[in-house]
Amino acid sequence: MTNKKQCLYIMLCAITFALCSCGVKPKHVDSPQGVENDTFPRTYPKSGL
Secondary structure (H helix, E strand, C coil): CCHHHHHHHHHHHHHHHHHHCCCCCCCCCCCCCCCCCCCCCCCCCCCCC
């Protein structure tokens, strides 16, 4: 009976930790190297308006 309780407790802690860590985001992320010179293709042609 004790083994089942320990297993349940460990699984409950693991699930709780996984759910709590999902929303953690860093405060600042540096952009990758070369992003200043990077151009992205346009999906539509440039309009003449």
